[in-house]
Amino acid sequence: MLISLLEIVYMLITTAVIAYIFMDYIKLPTAFFQKPKFDWNNFKFAALVAAPGIILHELSHKFTAMGFGYEATFNIFLFGxxxxxxxxxxxSPFIILAPGYVAIMGAQIGIQNSIIAFAGPFVNLVLWLGSWLILNKSHKLKRKTALFLYLTKQINMILFIFNMIPIPPFDGYQVLSGLIRLF
Incomplete structure (x- = not known):
């Protein structure tokens, strides 16, 4: 099975928590002038902007591992x-976000470990550069679309750079470790 029902539930929970966390940082332009309250429009906008970079990052690890023949499962990380x-x-003026991870059954060897580890940040790189490219090439974007792309670009840039730090437990460490074992 590609994705289990439990994994779908975990992704929905993760998306809801990410949206809740980001909804006060990522606001639609009209929301800046509203009284503080729970705003479903900001919640949905935050989910659309922030969750794909995180969910697709983890799914990329999962499907890449499965492509190598490993069993891989998306899990939520309650502490995170x-x-x-x-x-x-x-x-807090900063956000630490570790909402989930992919458990991979079996020992990955060298370059496979590097490829699986890089698959997640690669998604963030594509979302970052794709958003940047659209913003720079399209001159007639609606304000909401431009805001969406700008925030997507910023979030995925941070996720890519942060995840590629070559120290444990980040993906960058796994990428580097696998490459070192190759030689």
Whole structure:
């Protein structure tokens, strides 16, 4: 099975938590002038902007591992989700977000480990550069579309750079480790 029902539930929970965390940072232009309250439009906009980079990142790890013949499952990381919510509640100026991970059964060897590890950040790189390219080549974007692309670009740039840091537990460490084992 490509994706189990439980994984779909985990992705929906992850998306909802990401949207909740980001909805006060990522607002539609009209929302800046509204009284503070739960705004479903900001929630949906935050989900559309922030969640794809995270969910697609993890699914890329999963499907790449499956392509090599491994069993891979998307899981939520409750501590990471609750840490993100807690930081929002205390109005932290920064966000630490580790909402989920892909458990891969079996030992990946050398270059396979590097490819599986790089698959997630590669999605962020594509979303970052794709958004950047559209923003720079399209001159008649609607304001909401331009905002969506700008925020998608920024979030995925940060996710790519952050995930490629070559220290444990980041993907960059797994990429580098696999490449070193290759030689």
């Amino acid at each position: 989700l609750f840490l993100g919510i807690f930081l929002k509640w205390i109005k």
